[in-house]
Amino acid sequence: MEIREFQQLMHDLYFENDKKRGRLGNFIWLVSEIGELARVLRDGNEEKIKEEVADVFAWLASLANVLNIDLEEVVKKKYPGKCPRCKNNPCKCNFRL
Structure with missing residues (x-):
């Protein structure tokens, strides 16, 4: 399934x-689901992690x-196969947390 197809499914199911x-x-x-993720x-339950990633x-x-907003369009524009900052694939940026 493509991103656009998934977004359309969410539209068909829940848009109203x-x-x-x-x-x-x-x-x-969305923020609530990120909190659940x-x-x-922290708990490390892989099945629940997968469910929450899907919910987010x-x-x-x-x-x-x-x-x-067409998610597929904006994602492809922002991330055209390379890092939007350093323009490399893989990214060569030296980000630290």
Whole structure:
């Protein structure tokens, strides 16, 4: 499945509710799912981690739908097969946490 196909699936399944929830409401749900991902990452349960990663992606797609943003288009533009900062693949940036 392509990103655009997944985003369309989220639109078909949830857009009416997402539209009612609005930008901020969908963003809050996305942040909530990121919090759930943080919790399961600490616990280390691989199956729950996979579920939460999927939920984060789904809520990002739902937020993009409400914002009328084509995720596939913007991702390809920002990341055209190389690092947007150093222009290398693999990235040669020396980022540290």
